[in-house]
Amino acid sequence: MEQQASITASQPRVSVKHPALAMTSMLIGAFVGMFSETSLNIALPSLMANLGITTATVQWLVTGYMLVIGVVLPLNSLITKWFTTRQVVIFGLLDFLVGAVIAALAPNFPVLLFGRMIQGIATGLILPLMFTVAMQVFSPAKIGAAMGACAMVIMFAPAIGPTLTGLILAKLSWHWIFWAFVPFLVIALIFALTSLENVGQLSKPKIDVLSILTSVVGFASIVTAVSFASSHGWGSPLVLGLLLFGIIVLAVYAYRQVHIETPILNLKIFANPAFRAGALMVMLDFGIILSAMYILPMYMQKGLLLPVAMTGIIMLPGGIVNALVSAVSGRLFDNFGAKWLTRLGFLIAIIGSVMLLTTGTHTAVMFVIAAHVILMIGCPLAMSPAQTHALNALAGPTSGDGSTIMNTMQQIVGAISTALATSLLGIGQAASHLGAQGAFTAGVHVAIYLPLILAVIALIIAFTTRSFKTAH
Numbered sequence: 161m162e163q164q165a166s167i168t169a170s171q172p173r174v175s176v177k178h179p180a181l182a183m184t185s186m187l188i189g190a191f192v193g194m195f196s197e198t199s200l201n202i203a204l205p206s207l208m209a210n211l212g213i214t215t216a217t218v219q220w221l222v223t224g225y226m227l228v229i230g231v232v233l234p235l236n237s238l239i240t241k242w243f244t245t246r247q248v249v250i251f252g253l254l255d256f257l258v259g260a261v262i263a264a265l266a267p268n269f270p271v272l273l274f275g276r277m278i279q280g281i282a283t284g285l286i287l288p289l290m291f292t293v294a295m296q297v298f299s300p301a302k303i304g305a306a307m308g309a310c311a312m313v314i315m316f317a318p319a320i321g322p323t324l325t326g327l328i329l330a331k332l333s334w335h336w337i338f339w340a341f342v343p344f345l346v347i348a349l350i351f352a353l354t355s356l357e358n359v360g361q362l363s364k365p366k367i368d369v370l371s372i373l374t375s376v377v378g379f380a381s382i383v384t385a386v387s388f389a390s391s392h393g394w395g396s397p398l399v400l401g402l403l404l405f406g407i408i409v410l411a412v413y414a415y416r417q418v419h420i421e422t423p424i425l426n427l428k429i430f431a432n433p434a435f436r437a438g439a440l441m442v443m444l445d446f447g448i449i450l451s452a453m454y455i456l457p458m459y460m461q462k463g464l465l466l467p468v469a470m471t472g473i474i475m476l477p478g479g480i481v482n483a484l485v486s487a488v489s490g491r492l493f494d495n496f497g498a499k500w501l502t503r504l505g506f507l508i509a510i511i512g513s514v515m516l517l518t519t520g521t522h523t524a525v526m527f528v529i530a531a532h533v534i535l536m537i538g539c540p541l542a543m544s545p546a547q548t549h550a551l552n553a554l555a556g557p558t559s560g561d562g563s564t565i566m567n568t569m570q571q572i573v574g575a576i577s578t579a580l581a582t583s584l585l586g587i588g589q590a591a592s593h594l595g596a597q598g599a600f601t602a603g604v605h606v607a608i609y610l611p612l613i614l615a616v617i618a619l620i621i622a623f624t625t626r627s628f629k630t631a632h
Contacts, residue, residue, distance in 0.1 A: 179297040185352035186290040189253055191313045192344050193283030197225065199321030200276075202457040202471055203334050210334060211269045215458075216390035219582040222454060223575040224273055225280045227383045230571035231376050232284025234425050234564060239285065241365055244358040245293060248285055253352055256282035257345045264338035275338070287314075288567060296359045316483055322457060323479070326472015371424045374413035379572055381406030386579040390586055425568070426561035429554060437625040438550025439566050441502055444618040445543045446570040447577035448509055448611040449482075452516075452535055454578045455585065455607050460528065463521060463601040474525060478532035486540040498549035499622075505542025506619035509535055513612035521601050535611075542618070577614070581607045 204218050211218075240248060255278060262275030290310055328336050385402035392399050417423035430436050453475075460471040492501055512535030519528060547566065554562045588606030592599040 181351065181355035182297055182357055183290070183294060185249055185253065185348045185356055186286055186293060187310070187313050188344055188348035188351070189249070189256065189282065189286040190290045190310070191317050192256065192341050192348070193279075193287055194314050194317035195321045195324075196279055196341065197229075197283070198318040198453055199325040199337065200225075201454050202322045202325045202468065202475065203329055203337055205458055205461045206329055206334050206468060207272075211272070213269050214391070215582055215585060216387075217269065219390065219454070219578055220273055220387060221276050222578045223383055223387050224277050225283075226450075226571045226575035226578070227380060228277045228280030229284040229287075230379055230383075230568055230575060232281055233288060233568040233571060234375060235372065236285065236288045237564060238365070238367065238424060240289065240292070241363045245289070246352065246356050246358055248289060249352050249356055250349065252282040252285040252289075253345055253349045255279075255285075257342065257349070260338045260341040260345065264335050264342075266335075284571075288564065291563070293359050318453075318479060318482065320476070320479065322453075322475035323472040326469045326475075329472075330467070330469035365422060368416075368420060368422070368424065371413065371416055371420070374409050374416065375424065378406050378410035378413050381409060383572065383575045383579065386576050386583070390579065390583040394583070425565055427565075429562055429565070432553050433626065434553030435550045435562055437621055438498070438546045438548075438553065439562070439569070441506075441546035441618050441621055442543060442550065442566050443569050443573045444614045444621070445506075445509075445539050445546065447573045448513075448535075448614045448618070449539050450574040451577040451581040451607070451614070452513075452532075452611045455581055455604055456516075456528075456532060458585075459519070459601065459604040463519075463597060463604055464523065464525075464528070465597060466525075474529055475532070477529055478536040481533050482536040482540050485537055486544060489541050489544040492541075493545040493548050498545035499625075501545040502542045502549075502622040503619065505538045505540075505545075506615050506622055508538030508541065509615040510538075510612065510619065512536075512538055513608060513615055516608045517605055517612070519601070519604075521597050538615075542622070546622075577610060581610050584610055 200221055208218050259275045259278030263272050266272035266275055294310055325337055381402050385399050385406060389399045414427055417425050417427045457471050460466045460474060512531050515531035551562050585603040585607040588603030589599045592602035
């Protein structure tokens, strides 16, 4: 019996010839996807100048991309039951390649946005599939290392994205940001065609069209409403109408997911207090990171009047710290649990946000770097423990549902927080009577209140979560 158990432990769930080669296409695809999600922030001022568009318009390149990912992610489980792993990954990589070429050749903003949103489809398909395949093709003894490699890819891309983009823009036009994706995607496609094998079985379950429609329409309406608020104002009938409509549609979606036999998202797991608290903290944490990384590069270029290449270099220390703390926080959870790590993490994030509130048009670069680094210590310190605490509260198949829900909501919250930051930035600028540089900095101060408020709410949740008592 012991020998049989040992053999089982050394065998993967699905046997493939070369697991590492099979994973390569998805690792590269996920890297490009996450690189694309964060690297474009630094190029926004250049895009505004080159395309003659406003901050409210350019933020759609960020919110639109994350919105598409958020719409596709919850459908991933259904898609992989209808199409093979090879079909989904190859389609995703080809889709990303087409989107990158469209964006690189874009003569105007609408075409650029179209290419960008096509890329979001690919990221929404490949990102969750990477983790699913890793769990299947590696033996239990090697799953930890494999999942670590997947996590490092996701952490490394945002760490170097702004810096590489800054260096590209220092010498070349913004079009080359998207051309830079192409060779990576071609290499990934070659690996997918030559080394990727099918993982999982096709069950082709019944498709609940109403769930898909309400999911897409509901999330899209809310993100669109928040985004329109930047240019139309929060009292606009269009904004209020879209918000109300989106909330009603999502209420129908949620009701249906709870009552049908095979939901797209198993929302019943929100009844678990430990998962609910952990998931809320993860979503708020993601909102802090995305809104801060959206605001900071624009402040450096339009508030401090720094060149784009310098902006990329200034963002690098915080990005590296983010990756390092993310790698360490998982191990810290094993020793200390989520209780104190989440509390300490959000407290540090609050300190970083307050530091950014004290910046001006003549703030020393080292102070901005320090504030960014402190923020990037706090957020990842809380992120992994909160996520692990949430998933540990679920048993069996529901842990997969929990992971899908958190990945989906992260992208939606990221899109909404970016749109809110844009709106607050505009309010602050409009209220200021200073020149262009001073007014933009005043707008940045108002926008920074968003990550600060999110961090305070997350800290309150961390201090009031009773489920920590059952943790380590």
